[in-house]
Amino acid sequence: MIKKLLIPIISTLMISFSTTSMSADLRILKLWDQFENFGMSAAGPAFEKIIAEFKNENEGVELARSVFGGGWPIRNAVELALTSGDAPDVFYTWPSGAGLSAYAKEGYLLDLTPYAKKYGWFDRLPDWAIERNAFEGKLYAYPWEQDLEYVYYNKRIFEEIGQKIPTNWEEILDWCDNARANGYTPISYSDAGAGWQAANTITDIFAMVGGRQLGLDILQNREKWNNPKMHEALDMFKEMVDHKCFTDGFLGIEYGEQLAEFYTGDATATWTGTWVLQSTVASMDAADLDIFYMPAVKGNKQSSHFSEGSAFYINADTKHPDLAAQFIDYVTQPRWLQTWIDDGYCLVIQRDELDWSKFNAPPVVVKAMSEGIAFQNDMVDAFHTTVAPNVVQTLYSGMQGVLSGSTSNDEFLDAMDAASAEAAALGNVWNPGDWKANAN
Amino acid sequence: MTNLNKNAYYFLFPALIYLTIWLFYPLFNNAYLSLLDAETARSRDYFFVGLDNYSELIRDQIFWRALLHNIIWVVLSIFIPLLIGLILAAMLYNMRSRLFYASIFFIPHTFALIITAIVWRWIYHPKYGLINQTLDNLGLGSFKMHWLGNENIALVAVNMMGSWSYYGFCVLIFLAGLQNIDPTLNDAAKIDGAGPIQRFFKITVPLLKNTFMFLVVWTIIGSMRFFDLIFVATNGTPNLSTDITGLYIYRLIMQQGRVTYAGTISVILTLFILAMSFFVIKNLMRENE
Numbered sequence: 001m002i003k004k005l006l007i008p009i010i011s012t013l014m015i016s017f018s019t020t021s022m023s024a025d026l027r028i029l030k031l032w033d034q035f036e037n038f039g040m041s042a043a044g045p046a047f048e049k050i051i052a053e054f055k056n057e058n059e060g061v062e063l064a065r066s067v068f069g070g071g072w073p074i075r076n077a078v079e080l081a082l083t084s085g086d087a088p089d090v091f092y093t094w095p096s097g098a099g100l101s102a103y104a105k106e107g108y109l110l111d112l113t114p115y116a117k118k119y120g121w122f123d124r125l126p127d128w129a130i131e132r133n134a135f136e137g138k139l140y141a142y143p144w145e146q147d148l149e150y151v152y153y154n155k156r157i158f159e160e161i162g163q164k165i166p167t168n169w170e171e172i173l174d175w176c177d178n179a180r181a182n183g184y185t186p187i188s189y190s191d192a193g194a195g196w197q198a199a200n201t202i203t204d205i206f207a208m209v210g211g212r213q214l215g216l217d218i219l220q221n222r223e224k225w226n227n228p229k230m231h232e233a234l235d236m237f238k239e240m241v242d243h244k245c246f247t248d249g250f251l252g253i254e255y256g257e258q259l260a261e262f263y264t265g266d267a268t269a270t271w272t273g274t275w276v277l278q279s280t281v282a283s284m285d286a287a288d289l290d291i292f293y294m295p296a297v298k299g300n301k302q303s304s305h306f307s308e309g310s311a312f313y314i315n316a317d318t319k320h321p322d323l324a325a326q327f328i329d330y331v332t333q334p335r336w337l338q339t340w341i342d343d344g345y346c347l348v349i350q351r352d353e354l355d356w357s358k359f360n361a362p363p364v365v366v367k368a369m370s371e372g373i374a375f376q377n378d379m380v381d382a383f384h385t386t387v388a389p390n391v392v393q394t395l396y397s398g399m400q401g402v403l404s405g406s407t408s409n410d411e412f413l414d415a416m417d418a419a420s421a422e423a424a425a426l427g428n429v430w431n432p433g434d435w436k437a438n439a440n
Numbered sequence: 441m442t443n444l445n446k447n448a449y450y451f452l453f454p455a456l457i458y459l460t461i462w463l464f465y466p467l468f469n470n471a472y473l474s475l476l477d478a479e480t481a482r483s484r485d486y487f488f489v490g491l492d493n494y495s496e497l498i499r500d501q502i503f504w505r506a507l508l509h510n511i512i513w514v515v516l517s518i519f520i521p522l523l524i525g526l527i528l529a530a531m532l533y534n535m536r537s538r539l540f541y542a543s544i545f546f547i548p549h550t551f552a553l554i555i556t557a558i559v560w561r562w563i564y565h566p567k568y569g570l571i572n573q574t575l576d577n578l579g580l581g582s583f584k585m586h587w588l589g590n591e592n593i594a595l596v597a598v599n600m601m602g603s604w605s606y607y608g609f610c611v612l613i614f615l616a617g618l619q620n621i622d623p624t625l626n627d628a629a630k631i632d633g634a635g636p637i638q639r640f641f642k643i644t645v646p647l648l649k650n651t652f653m654f655l656v657v658w659t660i661i662g663s664m665r666f667f668d669l670i671f672v673a674t675n676g677t678p679n680l681s682t683d684i685t686g687l688y689i690y691r692l693i694m695q696q697g698r699v700t701y702a703g704t705i706s707v708i709l710t711l712f713i714l715a716m717s718f719f720v721i722k723n724l725m726r727e728n729e
Contacts (some may be wrong), residue, residue, distance in 0.1 A: 072695075075695075076694040076695065079482075079694050079695065079697060080693075080694060082482070083482050083484070083697055083699070102480075102482060102697065103482065105480060106480065106482045106483050106484075108482070185567075191677070191678070192588065192589070192674060192675070192677050192678070193674075193675045193677065194675060194677075195677055247566075247567070248566045248567060248586065249566035249567075249586025249587075249588075249589035249590070250589065251586070251588075251589035251590075251591075251677065251678035251679075252564070252566065252586050252587065252588030252589025252590070252594065252674070252677075252678065253565075253566075253589065254561070257561075257565065261567070266567070389695050389696045389697070390696050392695070393691060393695065393696070396677075397676075397677070397679050397680045398679075400677055400678045400679035400680075401679040404590075404591055404678055404679055406591055406679060407679070426479075426480045427480060428480070
């Protein structure tokens with residue numbers, strides 16, 4: 001009887017032992033990101049290639065990857081996971097500035113400064129990107145995808161209605177009148193759902209008249225929101241609404257509907273950013289699609305808004321901090337730039353200027369990225385990705401009130417100041433600290 | 441205690457366990473959370489603050505506005521789908537194929553509210569939507585509106601989505617209620633010369649009070665808890681004109697990390713639902729007596 005059982009017993013023991021050995025060797029890195037193959041941040045094809053290589057080059061490492069919708073879906077998921085103690089090792093999401101500080105202060109994020117020094121990240125990233133992702137002198141995220149906002153326009157329709165690219169504010173308004181007279185929506189637009197679209201647009205318009213330094217002063221609580229340049233920007237935005245520059249009823253239109261209106265040729269243009277380059281190139285005839293940045297207006301420098309679209313973070317409670325940092329370093333190495341840009345149409349944040357002639361992405365992709373980078377030093381940090389979470393809510397709903405006429409500029413801006421003061425009282429402020437001292 | 445009574449408790453035990461885990465514990469834990477706060481949002485170091493969260497709530501304009509929207513939703517949901525359900529049920533009651541038609545009316549109720557919201561968003565689209573295009577085709581273009589983009593009408597527009605989903609359920613419930621009415625009462629009234637409308641208001645409606653009470657309470661509870669339809673349809677926009685307490689709680693937790701304050705609102709919401717339900721039941725029971 002015992003002999004009959006001996007072989008099964010020994011086999012079971014051997015399998016258990018080998019499984020245990022395998023488990024001991026296998027390291028699983030849990031990763032959440034937004035790199036889908038469609039929609040926003042659709043750099044999925046590039047990311048999948050890169051992480052496949054990471055697994056090939058790192059035996060014994062498995063990636064347990066979950067992909068979320070870009071924008072608020074991943075941010076909400078990460079919020080819940082962090083506060084319930086169930087966050088992944090690495091996550092790719094988007095609050096920076098004061099938004100990042102809310103997590104860093106509570107100890108949810110791993111200090112990446114030692115890894116940044118080890119892997120040379122401070123030499124790879126421009127100062128503006130480090131500052132957005134540093135808090136009290138420490139780096140807490142590796143910013144990756146650069147967001148730029150500009151106008152995608154339909155060349156065929158522009159030619160049809162005899163429209164040239166506007167070179168000043170008055171020509172922007174004339175373009176709107178011309179498009180309407182020809183039966184087109186001038187700029188397909190939306191602000192339903194969360195309301196971040198208007199938050200981006202007001203940042204753009206403010207950038208056009210207020211400039212980078214004032215933007216920094218407001219976002220870092222050295223200046224109030226209620227200031228003459230914000231008033232001017234709000235008035236300009238309302239002037240565009242009065243000129244019917246945007247989709248009718250845009251406060252009830254969602255982002256997907258905005259894009260659909262442009263893709264189907266019912267609008268001459270749409271004002272949005274690099275995060276839908278992939279979708280836009282895939283949805284339109286290459287001969288019809290082009291981009292331009294809004295011009296310099298009213299005697300000011302040409303400007304727009306920018307930010308990192310999202311950044312890589314490491315959970316402070318991760319059991320694999322070194323592996324997590326190694327993974328981030330791997331996917332952001334310069335050798336993968338071509339893959340990110342050509343396969344993912346993803347504008348990566350780099351300190352050094354890129355030689356755009358080396359990339360094979362469609363011309364409109366290269367143009368969107370290269371033209372924007374040329375004046376990024378004059379750009380303003382995107383309001384909604386930089387301010388504290390409670391300020392974001394005031395920004396979203398307040399902008400809708402201003403655009404609908406139910407809220408005055410003063411009511412909105414005073415509410416922004418109150419929300420910022422509340423955030424400051426909780427310590428949720430954009431405070432990069434002296435990160436340069438820690439970088440050396 | 442007789443054996444029969446003891447056995448009854450044994451049979452109740454699993455349900456009690458279930459209710460304790462999924463209802464009583466969360467309820468009381470939530471109430472306890474509402475008495476706590478943290479130095480910063482997202483901190484897990486809570487400390488006792490008594491009624492501070494409640495006094496913050498009193499000054500919170502966003503909460504009061506959201507609550508008002510919930511109450512408006514309750515009123516609209518009582519008057520529209522319930523009344524439509526009642527009228528349709530009364531029309532169907534004497535038809536042989538009443539169950540067939542009732543099933544047709546019930547179909548919208550089988551759709552997930554998310555699907556309902558997505559489809560209705562396109563119906564309401566100011567340019568491509570069925571409503572505005574139909575108005576244009578009928579020469580009534582001046583009546584076109586930005587149904588979901590206009591602060592003054594967006595809440596009613598979204599409520600119509602919910603009413604469309606809900607009225608079929610009301611038809612079924614009223615039909616069931618109508619079948620409990622003794623048909624000889626109607627026959628007697630007919631003989632006495634009462635017309636159909638008289639019989640409907642003097643006999644049918646009074647005898648449907650309990651059915652109505654059930655649906656009113658059900659509507660109140662559902663309306664105060666509403667979330668998914670509005671989240672997908674408008675997410676509280678434009679300018680929080682379609683914001684409701686459920687959405688506000690969601691934003692407080694998911695986007696601002698203010699768990700204890702969200703718990704406070706949940707407690708108030710629960711008490712509000714209980715109070716409204718109690719008021720309705722008590723009044724209708726008094727009338728029954």
